[in-house]
Amino acid sequence: LVALEPVSNVILLEQYAEDRTAATWTQALAAACAGLPVTLVQGTSDEATALRRHIEHDHQAHHSPDLFHLQHEVAKGTGLSLARAVRAADAEVATAEAQLQAEREAEQAYRQQRHGPGRPPAFAQRIQGALQRWAAAAITRDQTQARQEEATTLIRALGEAYHPFELERGEAQPPERLGERLGTIWQRLEALAEAADLPARARAHLAKAKRLNTALLATIAFFFATVHQRVEALNLAPAIETAVLQQLIPAIYLERVATRCAGADERRRLAALSAQTLAPLRAADHPIQALEATQRVEIEQVASDCADLFQRSSAAVEGRNGQLSLFHHGCHRLSARQLAALTAVHNFYIRRADQTTAAERFFGQAPPPLFEQLLERVPLPPRPRRRRARAPKIPYLSPMAA
Incomplete structure (x- = not known):
């Protein structure tokens, strides 16, 4: 069982268990968090029934679907079938x-x-027929390649769209x-499946992924409801509250996303x-600058927590499981x-680029080395x-006293 806090990346639970039922998860996490001021408000995982029951029923928290598993289902529904079609089209073109x-x-x-009298073979018609077959095969190949590229683009588009703020303009979504x-x-995707004549098994993967659409929208609704609740608790003036909701939190969120982008251009x-x-x-004339420094620090902390509230991936847990598999x-x-020693090394020894450990980010202060x-x-x-000193060894051939 592995559970971690995604912002600080501290491992809260890492232990062996005989099973992975909801009761086992709940009991293990309660024991791991005993004495810690931790409240579970959201859990991000795959769609395992035990995990969902552990999060939604036992902790009365919101369950957020894992985006990777959704995209993986779409890839399983399109990747193999479209790749086979491309290979078959390439073979047809080669033939x-x-x-x-x-x-x-x-x-x-x-x-x-040199040939005698008689009608020569109809080479022009035969070449024309072969040329037409090659052109038709080339068109089919181009179509299959285009479908394969479109599927990849649509899988990527799912990740680009699933954000609480639009990445194009930074507006709330x-x-x-x-x-x-x-x-x-x-x-x-459905039109692509129809055009490519995907088999029923592939379309089942697409249908399974599409069923998570409601959970994605519910997570966005949970995010905005929680953010508004936390900002309203600050009792700010209407103009400042609007600025926090429409500018400060989106700006922090965009900064978080930028640090995770692989492409340099998109990151910039x-x-x-x-x-x-x-x-x-x-700006000096903005109302938020008229507040006390301590209040601005509090607002910034709440806004940062709100930006970090949206979690769409359990990749950190998957990565930890992969690392443990290498140790195994x-x-x-x-x-x-x-296992406990490896957990301690992860939480208290490994440092990020800012030279902070996971425990330091989680507790807000540096623990002893x-x-x-x-x-x-x-x-x-x-x-x-x-x-004790040993007696000196007597040579075997030493003479004996008479």
Whole structure:
């Protein structure tokens, strides 16, 4: 069982269990969080029944679907079938090209030889037929390649659309607007499946992924409802509250997304959009600048927490599971003590680029260095026992006294 807090990346739970039922998850997480001021408000995972019951029923929290698993279902529904179609189309083009080349070579060989009277073979018609078959095969190949590229684009579009704020302009994207964007993507995927004549098994994967559409919209609704509740609790003036909701939180969220972008151009664009959205709040004449410094710090902290509230991926847990599998591969099995040691190293020793550990980000202050904690808790080994001096060894051939 592995559970972690996604913002700080601290591992809250990492242990072996005989099963993975909801009761086991709930009991293990309660024991792991005992004594910690932790409240579970949202859980992001796959659609396992036990995990959903653990989050929604046992903790009365919101369950957020994992975007990767949704995209993976779409990829399973389109990837293999479209790849087979592309390979078949490539083979058909190669066969048509070979046949066309053979007809042309046959015509050349015929013209290089002397022949008696009689009608020559209809090389023009045969070459024309081979050329038409090659053209038809090439068109089919281009169509299959276009469908394959479109499927990849649509899978990527699902990830680009699933945000509480539009990445193009930084504006809020309520469930209604997101529903329209996702609806267009699903329509294009269904049209693609029809045009490619995907088998029933592939379409079942698409249908399974589409069933998560409601959960995606529910997560966006949960996000905005929670954000408004937290901002309203600050009791700000209407103008400042509007600025926090429409400028500060979107700017922080865009900055978060920019740090995770793989492409440099998109990363710079989002960072610039974030700075542009934040610029009016930094002006000296903005009402938010008239507040006390401590109140501005509080507003910024709440806004940061709101921006971090939207979690759409459990990739950190998947990555940790992959890392543990490598340890298992090398050690065959990790003992409970070894697993606890690896958890401690992750939480208290490994540092990010900003030189903070997961525990420091989670608790808000730096814990004592891990090595010093080990010195305090691990008993030092006793001094080795002094060895008694051994009698000198007598050579075997030494003379004996008479």
